[in-house]
Amino acid sequence: MKRRTITISEVEKIAQYLNADQAADYLRKIAxxxxxxxxxxxxxxxxxxxxxxxxxxxxxxxxxxxxxxxxAVDMDGTSTTTEPLALHALEYMVRRFTNRLTxxxxxxxxxxxxxxxxxxxxxxxxxxxxVKRYSxxxxxxxxxxxxxxxxxxxxxxxxxPQRIRDVRLNAANTGLSEMLEDPRVTSIxxxxxxxxxEFSKDLAKDYGHLFKCETQSEVVSAALDxxxxxxxxxxxxxxxxxxxxxxxxxxxxxxxxxxxxMPGYAIFISLIxxxxxxxxxxxxxxxxxxxQSTKAEGLPDxxxxxxxxxxxxxxxxxxxxxxxxxxxxxxxxxxxVVKEVFNVMxxxxxxxxxxxxxxxxxxxxxxxxxxxxxxxxxxxxSSEARLKPHRDLYSIxxxxxxxxxxxYSMCVGVEDTEPGIISLRAAxxxxxxxxxxxxxxxxxxxxxxxxxxxxxxxxxxxxxxxxADI
Numbered sequence: 211m212k213r214r215t216i217t218i219s220e221v222e223k224i225a226q227y228l229n230a231d232q233a234a235d236y237l238r239k240i241a242x243x244x245x246x247x248x249x250x251x252x253x254x255x256x257x258x259x260x261x262x263x264x265x266x267x268x269x270x271x272x273x274x275x276x277x278x279x280x281x282a283v284d285m286d287g288t289s290t291t292t293e294p295l296a297l298h299a300l301e302y303m304v305r306r307f308t309n310r311l312t313x314x315x316x317x318x319x320x321x322x323x324x325x326x327x328x329x330x331x332x333x334x335x336x337x338x339x340x341v342k343r344y345s346x347x348x349x350x351x352x353x354x355x356x357x358x359x360x361x362x363x364x365x366x367x368x369x370x371p372q373r374i375r376d377v378r379l380n381a382a383n384t385g386l387s388e389m390l391e392d393p394r395v396t397s398i399x400x401x402x403x404x405x406x407x408e409f410s411k412d413l414a415k416d417y418g419h420l421f422k423c424e425t426q427s428e429v430v431s432a433a434l435d436x437x438x439x440x441x442x443x444x445x446x447x448x449x450x451x452x453x454x455x456x457x458x459x460x461x462x463x464x465x466x467x468x469x470x471x472m473p474g475y476a477i478f479i480s481l482i483x484x485x486x487x488x489x490x491x492x493x494x495x496x497x498x499x500x501x502q503s504t505k506a507e508g509l510p511d512x513x514x515x516x517x518x519x520x521x522x523x524x525x526x527x528x529x530x531x532x533x534x535x536x537x538x539x540x541x542x543x544x545x546x547v548v549k550e551v552f553n554v555m556x557x558x559x560x561x562x563x564x565x566x567x568x569x570x571x572x573x574x575x576x577x578x579x580x581x582x583x584x585x586x587x588x589x590x591x592s593s594e595a596r597l598k599p600h601r602d603l604y605s606i607x608x609x610x611x612x613x614x615x616x617x618y619s620m621c622v623g624v625e626d627t628e629p630g631i632i633s634l635r636a637a638x639x640x641x642x643x644x645x646x647x648x649x650x651x652x653x654x655x656x657x658x659x660x661x662x663x664x665x666x667x668x669x670x671x672x673x674x675x676x677x678a679d680i
Contacts, residue, residue: 240266250632250657255334255595257427265601267632268640270659271619274678275641278531279620280584281482282607282639285537285544286329287626290551291470292539293329293649294461299441300328304340306436309352326652330627332538332589332597337434341426348429354421355414357384357432360439362413363406366398368442370542372590377438380431389417403443444468445546453550469550472647473500474666476555479582481522481675484530485572489564490523491516496562497667506664509671518671521680534585534607538597541590552579585610599629604637622676624669628653641676643669 228236240246246266253262287293301319310316319325324343328336341348357380364377381390389395392413401409423429447456453467460468477493477500480486486493494515501509510518537544556573580586585607589597596602604623613621615638623634623642627650634642635657644658645665655661660676662668674680 237264237266244638245269248657250599250636252599252632252636256338258595263600265632265636267635267657268618268638268642270635270642270657271640272659274674274676274680275620275622276678277525277529277620278482278622278675278677279617280532280534280608280611280613280622282534282536282585282604282621282623282634284625284627284630285535285539285547287472287647287650288624288630288645289472289475289535290547291468291472292547293626293647295444295468296441297325297328297649298460299437299444300336300340302440303337303433303437304344306356307341307349307353307433308344308347309349310347322652325649329650330538330598330625330629330653332594333434333437334430334594335597337437338426338430341430341433350423351418353423353429353432354418355410356436357381357421358386358389358414358418359407359410360435361386361389362395362398362410363401363403363439363443364435365395366401366406367446368542370540373438373442373540373542377435380428380435384428384432385420385422386417388420389413392417441543445543448550449546467550467554469547470554471551471558472666473503474670475551476558478666478670478675479533479555480559480572481519481670482526482531482533483575483582484523484527485575486523486564486568487527488520488523489568490519492563494519494671497671501664501667501671504663504665504667506668506672509664509668515671518674518680522670522675522677525677525680532584532611532613533582534587534611535583536585536587536603536607538589538603541588544586544588544590548579552576552582598627599632599636601633601636601638604633604639608637608639625658626650628655628657631655631657643676645669 244266247269248267250265250267251262252265254260283289286296297319305311305316327339361377361381364373368374378390423432444456448469453469457466457468458464474497477497481490494512509515535548556576559569559572562569576582587603587607587610591606592602608618618638619640621639621641623639624645625631625634625642626645626647631642631644640659642658643660643662644655645662646655662673669675
């Protein structure tokens with residue numbers, strides 16, 4: 211078959227129509243134009259016509275940078291301690307739809323068989339995996355009853371219009387339209403978890419026979435609402451100041467809040483935003499303390515560490531970097547989590563061994579987190595079908611930060627999962643740094659340009675935040 215040459219004018223068209231051979235040639239052209247040496251083949255969700263998308267990946271970059279235009283930073287597990295909370299909610303979801311509510315009945319998510327597949331993607335993908343993995347154990351009545359409970363709790367307690375729309379749509383798609391029109395439901399008010407559970411029992415008796423999940427997508431959507439109900443009910447309690455008690459209750463850790471910044475995050479933000487000067491040297495011991503929790507290695511001694519911190523602070527004071535927070539969490543979750551994280555960071559700053567004026571200045575800057583971030587991107591800005599490992603969220607972040615394409619090579623992306631790293635490079639950020647944590651350490655970080663096991667403290671003290679000539 212004779213291959214047709216692709217002209218420049220055709221590139222400007224909205225769409226081109228190519229046969230398979232021409233499409234293969236065009237992929238080579240994309241590789242040549244972008245400098246890509248690798249492509250990623252991404253599996254789409256079940257309901258998408260094309261089973262896969264193919265993305266050119268920005269070439270890996272590893273050399274220190276003369277300047278940094280921006281950092282694009284993941285939320286869960288990279289900048290916040292919310293990964294265990296999400297895993298707890300996923301485990302709760304499986305317990306509910308399998309009706310195995312105790313440790314004796316089921317030990318919980320498996321570190322090797324489950325965790326690598328339920329961190330870093332969209333919540334839909336995580337739920338899809340668990341529904342497939344535990345399909346033989348799903349109890350239809352348990353799925354129905356826990357889904358109805360999730361619907362009622364959401365309608366009673368959530369103000370997010372998209373969340374309400376989605377749960378109503380899922381209820382209608384599973385045969386529960388009549389239940390939604392019941393006067394008891396249309397007049398529903400705020401409810402505790404216990405009240406929602408009791409309320410839903412009567413509705414299950416009246417409408418449970420109408421419930422049907424005939425496709426995998428319907429089962430996944432119903433299960434996902436169970437996940438959201440658990441996650442959001444916990445976030446509501448965090449917003450009411452119960453973070454400390456919940457940490458002990460849910461993940462067995464006392465002396466901390468359930469949701470906190472990852473070690474070193476407050477110092478990281480203060481450095482790259484240019485809020486510190488040579489007084490950053492005084493934060494060396496705090497970073498060393500944080501480094502003990504992240505098991506960072508190869509850190510400089512105190513004189514050298516103090517010198518590096520002062521030098522990094524001066525560089526960013528003169529040329530502050532932009533920062534985008536990027537997460538596959540929906541808007542409600544993102545705002546609830548980040549609000550709590552900034553509450554904790556302001557408390558941390560109050561104890562920093564720097565001048566009172568500097569502390570007050572930084573605390574003031576942290577009052578409104580939306581003014582700290584130059585890009586703020588969550589799942590609500592896209593759709594479940596376009597979350598990580600797709601490039602969309604990070605592409606939106608680059609757009610929000612007004613980073614021109616020729617500056618993408620001066621951006622650093624920071625992630626804790628393989629899907630996140632792929633998403634960064636597919637968006638054009640070749641300097642894609644992996645910060646594995648306890649829950650993500652088994653993931654494949656082949657696509658990362660750097661793998662830093664010691665987290666942000668190691669990234670700051672050992673790698674100088676990737677600035678050259680520190």
